[in-house]
Amino acid sequence: MEITGYELFEVPPRWVFLKLETDAGVCGWGEPIVEGHAKTTKAAVEEMIDNYLLGKDPLEIERHWQALYRGRHFRGGPILMSALGGIDQALWDIKGKHYGAPVYDLLGGRARDRIRVYQWVGGDTPDAVARAAVEEVENGYRALKISVVSQLKRIDTPAAVEHVRDRLEAVRDEVGDDVDVAVDLRGRVTSGMAKWIAAELDQYDPMFYEEPVLPEHAGTLPRIESHTKVPLATGERLYSRWDFKQTLGSGAVDVLQPSPSHAGGISEVRKIATAAESEDVLVSLHCPLGPISFASCVQLDTTLPNAIVQAQNLEIHQTAENDLLNYLEDPSVFGFEEGYVSAPDAPGLGVEIDEKLVREQSKSRVDWQSPVWYHDDGSIAEW
Known part of the structure; x- marks a missing residue:
């Protein structure tokens, strides 16, 4: 062949x-x-x-x-x-x-039967985020992820930090303590602000702080870790085992977040996860992408003993008339149940692509670009 x-x-x-x-x-x-x-x-x-x-x-x-x-x-x-x-x-x-x-059988077989998934929750105000969080819990998710920061100055005001705190407080008040809530800082804040924010948010017991600083500032993670009880997570913008080696070497990160679509595929992410396991570090595979990337993640999750929760934004609990899952011949193939997903047991990645729809949609003009944000002094802010 x-x-x-x-x-x-x-x-x-x-x-x-x-x-x-x-x-x-x-x-x-x-x-x-x-x-x-x-x-x-x-x-x-x-x-x-x-x-x-x-x-x-x-x-x-x-x-x-x-x-x-x-x-x-x-x-x-x-x-x-x-x-x-x-x-x-x-x-x-x-x-x-x-x-x-x-694929999981070719990688050594199952280490688990299913993996918990979290749903990203957004909203412009604390009340809006809280309402969205409640809706996702009602949909069956027991783990959520929210972004508490939009645009912060390099050193911002107590009022700005209070607004950050209000978002997580509103979510925690509504969903209670039986739901895990991961907090994504998206590398939008400086290490100084990350310490301040962590000190304010720790009381609400987040699952972890994701990307508290940009990967190029990973050397500051030990300082941030010393100011919080909450696990630190990072890795969506790291691309190989050699990138992750430096992060693991800091001893400050508890959860790595490689993506099979960014970090060299299934082969490389498996090696990254194994290296993490040797350091008692967990993995939560990153996936704000499509169903093929998600299928790759779930195949890996099934074999990785240190995988804890799987990212996704496909709304996999809702298979009817779901534009994001319509690229699959069978949108229900991931078997969402009680906040967990199981890997398809069909050969390969386990998903069958609706090639006719893919060809039709590929005629659309996509060209997605992230926005450019500015501080009030005209300098560029992190998105």
Whole structure:
């Protein structure tokens, strides 16, 4: 069996799907995307496949991963690792279909039967966030994630911090103490503000603080950790085991958040998670993306003993008339129940793509871009 061709589809809301074809008629799907850089990521995928992968045996996944990574003088970073990640997902999908087994069986089998999932909750005011949180709990989620900060100055006022506190307080008051609430700081604050915010929010017992600072400021994480009882989480903007090695070395992070669509695919994320396990660090795979990326995450979660909760924003509890799940032939394939999801047991990634819909939607103009925020003095703020 050899790889004979591929197609790339940019589809709403901001995703890229890769279809990898073989001469045996077995096709695999992956999701290589850097949000806001779809065209650049697609070009990187094309270079990797055209210059190396065509004509190769798709079953030799590790050899191909090493060649696509080490066979380049310049390596790593979001674009190249996301391109490699999507290709790796598609190769695992092919391999599973070839052997008639789900990916988790090829990775050693189940470490669990299901994984808890959390739902992202938003809103412009504390009351709005609280109402949205209650709605998601009623939908069956027992874990939520909220962003408590929008735009903060590098050192902001007590009133601004009070507004941050009010958002989490409102959610905790409404959902009670039996629901986990993760707090995403999105790297929007300085390390000084992160300490202040953590000191104010600790009383509401968040599940963890996500990206308290940007990854380039990871050296400040020990200082932040010393000011909070709450676990720290990071990793959505780290792209390889070597990036995560430095973060693990700080000893300040309790939860790593690699994404199979950004951090080199299923192959690399498994190695990152194993390294984390050796340091008694947990993983919560990051996935604000589409159903192929989510399927890759759930296949991994099933095999990883240190996975604790899975990110998603597909609203997987609601399968009827769900635009985000309509790319699947069977939108209910993930089996959401009581806040948990189980991995599909069909071969490969376990999902069947509605290729007709993908082709139709790929004719849309997508070109999603993140906004640019400004402080009141005209300087650029973190989004």
